[in-house]
Amino acid sequence: MSDSSNRDQPIEPVEPIFRSGFVSLVGRPNVGKSTLVNNVVGRKVSIVSDKPQTTRTKIRGVHTTSSSQIVLLDTPGIHRPRTLLGERCNERSVQTLREVDVVCLLVEADSPIGPGDRFIANLVKESRTPAILVVNKVDLADAAAVAKRLSDSSGLADFAAFVPISALTGDGVDLLVAEINARLPEGPEYYPGGVVTDQPEAVLVAELVREKLLAIAREELPHSIMVTAEAFEEEEQESFNRRGRKVEGSEEGSEEGGQDGESSAPEKEEILRFRVTIRVERDSQKGIVIGHKGSVLRDAGTAARVEAEQLLGARVYIENKVKVDPNWQRRGHALDRLGL
Secondary structure: OHHHHHHHOOOOOOOOOOEEEEEEEEEOOOOOHHHHHHHHHOOOOOOOOOOOOOOOOOEEEEEEOOOEEEEEEEOOOOOOOOOHHHHHHHHHHHHHOOOOOEEEEEEEOOOOOOHHHHHHHHHHHHHOOOEEEEEEOHHHOOHHHHHHHHHHHOOOOOOOEEEEOOOOOOOOHHHHHHHHHHOOOEOOOOOOOOOOEOOOHHHHHHHHHHHHHHHHHHHHOOOOOEEEEEEOOHHHHOOEOOOOOEOOOOOOOOOOEEEOOOOOOOOOOOEEEEEEEEEEOOHHHHHHHHOHHHHHHHHHHHHHHHHHHHHHOOEEEEEEEEEEOOOHHHOHHHHHHOOO
16 A cells, blocks of 8 residues: 555656866867867867967866856966966966866877976876876877877876867867766856857957967967957947948048958947957067058958957957067066956
């Protein structure tokens, strides 16, 4: 009788476990951390360049499913610093090791394990944070090279898993995500569904301009370049018509400035306008950034605008200006002002 009544009682549904947490991607410069973040998130949130030390701040990319949320921190590559900026980039990367739930140490399949990899692995080991060894760029190496890299890496630290991937093609990325999820604690959604980054729009635009400048000027352009952006206030926007042109009576841009091109959006569409400042350390670098008759600045601005419109889902207007700021990356107060 008693057993029968118990069987008749409705069974309460079991709440599915939701896992969430923060994951730091660390490794030498140019090992593919930013490409991996973009691949996992499914959208570009971190700029990519073949120049080392492109990432200068912690960039959060958010990957959310019905059962988990991974918040990825794309950290600056750990390197031997030559400037105060380099020192601060290193400090940021090392600091995250103890603040996250999982660390992914990236090494390259097509390069032997070197002193830099060992140094970073030791930092990971000292942090005592659960760690995954990620062998990236398997698309550039044969199976024997990948196997050797996995073998050579096994003694670097006490890794919970070893995952070979190609952040560029996506091979192995799903397995890596599964390994990360398995090590995340139960937790809430830190970001609403649909959010893929916590970067402000102005920061994203500034980073896109920097990425395009690095791509266009390549070897000519020094790494000592800083790009910042600010959105126009509403009252300032009144001096622009719907095609992004300054209306009669407004102040013209200076000779070192450049406008990236016109946007023919109707007035009812959202138009985002940004004033971008590009800092270099010498007058000779200023000429490289501007280019012949403004060609480099114009092309970089146009490419950044097109991509920003795709990412932000709105028309974008960018006004560029180049400024010479000697030794900006060696002055503490300058870095503080720039948020670095």
